Amino acid sequence: MGKTNLHEFASGATTDSPLFGASHNPWDPERFCCGSSGGSAASIANGTALGALGTDTGGSVRLPSSVCGVVGMRPTYGKVSIKGIAPLSYSLDACGPITRNIMDNAVMLNVLAGRESSDPSSGRGDAADHTKRLGQDLRKLRVGILPDVLFKSDQPDVEAAVKKAMDAFCSLGAEIVECHIENLELMVKAWYTVDVIESSAWHQRHTREQLKDFGRDVRAMLLAGEMLSGVDYVQAQRYRRWLRQEFDKQFEKVDFFLFPTLPTTAVKIGDYTIDVNGERVDILPLTCTYVCFAPAAGLPALQLPCGRDRDGMPVGMMLLGSAFHEDILYQAGYAFEQMYSLYKELPGLN
Numbered sequence: 001m002g003k004t005n006l007h008e009f010a011s012g013a014t015t016d017s018p019l020f021g022a023s024h025n026p027w028d029p030e031r032f033c034c035g036s037s038g039g040s041a042a043s044i045a046n047g048t049a050l051g052a053l054g055t056d057t058g059g060s061v062r063l064p065s066s067v068c069g070v071v072g073m074r075p076t077y078g079k080v081s082i083k084g085i086a087p088l089s090y091s092l093d094a095c096g097p098i099t100r101n102i103m104d105n106a107v108m109l110n111v112l113a114g115r116e117s118s119d120p121s122s123g124r125g126d127a128a129d130h131t132k133r134l135g136q137d138l139r140k141l142r143v144g145i146l147p148d149v150l151f152k153s154d155q156p157d158v159e160a161a162v163k164k165a166m167d168a169f170c171s172l173g174a175e176i177v178e179c180h181i182e183n184l185e186l187m188v189k190a191w192y193t194v195d196v197i198e199s200s201a202w203h204q205r206h207t208r209e210q211l212k213d214f215g216r217d218v219r220a221m222l223l224a225g226e227m228l229s230g231v232d233y234v235q236a237q238r239y240r241r242w243l244r245q246e247f248d249k250q251f252e253k254v255d256f257f258l259f260p261t262l263p264t265t266a267v268k269i270g271d272y273t274i275d276v277n278g279e280r281v282d283i284l285p286l287t288c289t290y291v292c293f294a295p296a297a298g299l300p301a302l303q304l305p306c307g308r309d310r311d312g313m314p315v316g317m318m319l320l321g322s323a324f325h326e327d328i329l330y331q332a333g334y335a336f337e338q339m340y341s342l343y344k345e346l347p348g349l350n
Contacts, residue, residue, distance in 0.1 A: 004039030008215045010055050010088045011199060012036055013063060013287040014272060018215040022269045025068060026347040027313055031266035034067045034287065036060035040098050041068040047348020051108045052098045057088045058191060059261075059291025061096045062303035066261035066316025069305045069342040071105045071333070072098045076323045077298035078123070080109075081116035089198040091237075092191070092295040100343040102304065102334040106130040109326060128324075133331035139173035141332065144254030149184055153276045153286060154263040161307025161315040162260045165336065169258070172335050177254050181246045186239055188285075191292045193228060193236035200225025244297040251322040256329055259290040261316035265309045294320055302329040305342040314342060 005023045007015050015038025016022040023038035025031040026046035033042045037054030041064035044052055054061035056074035065072030073096040080095045087093055097108035109130045115123020143166070151159045166176055200207070200222050207214070207222050214222065250257075263286050264274050272283045294301035299320060306317040321329045343349075 004043050007036035008218045010036040011218050025266050032269045034063040038064045041065050044070045044098050045346050054098050056094045057092045062261050062291050065098050065303045067266040069314030072303040073105050074294050074301045076300045078121050080112045081119040081122035083116050083119040087202050089195045102337050106330045130327050133327045134334045136331050138335050141174045142177050142254040143169050143174050144177050144179045144257040157309035158260050158315050162317050165306040165317050168339050179250050187296050188288045190236040190239040191296045193232050196225035197233045240296050247297050257320040259318045261303045261318040263289050265313040300326045302333050304333045
């Protein structure tokens with residue numbers, strides 16, 4: 001029914017566009033929608049649309065869905081065709097649905113998923129009905145957590161809401177299982193290396209001929225990609241393959257992992273800093289904390305609301321699953337949604 005605002009070339013986490021201005025969060029118009037698909041998430045939260053598309057290279061479906069209190073799915077790499085989408089990163093990009101609730105999201109993914117003959121990366125995995133597990137109980141499901149990365153820089157209200165969600169999953173019959181993967185501190189570096197190099201490659205002609213037409217932050221990213229080496233790129237891709245293998249090993253023990261989606265809730269537009277452990281820090285690097293595991297490993301991840309902070313702003317949690325098992329994530333998310341949801345409280349509905 002229309003276009004929504006996004007971060008320029010989907011290459012940022014604020015949806016604060018130098019050309020079109022910022023997207024405003026329906027819960028508090030003075031706060032941002034995160035990014036890059038901020039306008040899509042805002043359109044769901046404010047009641048403009050029942051469903052919207054987002055692209056997710058490093059969290060750009062899930063981050064805005066988190067701060068706007070809606071549901072967002074990043075499908076497995078290759079599940080949905082990216083034909084017609086200006087790429088940010090060829091090997092990281094995914095297109096997914098943003099909706100008010102789990103059922104709508106699963107139905108929308110049914111429509112989106114499948115092979116596109118002119119997109120060789122698409123149509124991987126079986127054609128599935130993503131609603132088939134909705135309503136099934138969670139007994140015997142195992143929820144993985146990674147204590148080595150959890151809650152290191154999260155706001156107290158975010159940590160409290162996600163821990164309460166863990167308790168809710170236990171009450172639904174699921175088991176919490178602690179897992180450990182070495183070298184996770186390298187994940188963001190590897191993801192960033194691939195992202196900026198592939199972005200720079202796609203935009204190379206434009207950076208040569210129209211560099212000043214890019215916004216300052218996008219311009220800096222594209223130039224950074226020019227400075228990294230082919231060796232950097234190969235090593236980052238090697239790490240990604242290793243990371244996928246490590247997660248695959250863990251999925252022999254658990255059905256999905258649970259994280260906060262974002263260590264913070266929505267901040268004021270133009271003031272992209274928060275207090276972390278008594279220190280004022282830039283929020284933008286923090287946006288990568290949890291969401292980049294999915295694109296780095298090519299795995300599916302579902303964002304859904306799990307609480308609100310002391311100012312009434314939504315808190316999101318993320319379920320990270322094994323490749324092409326979005327149906328399990330929807331099963332778990334739907335069960336949790338019967339206990340807690342925000343879709344009847346969204347600003348556009350009241």
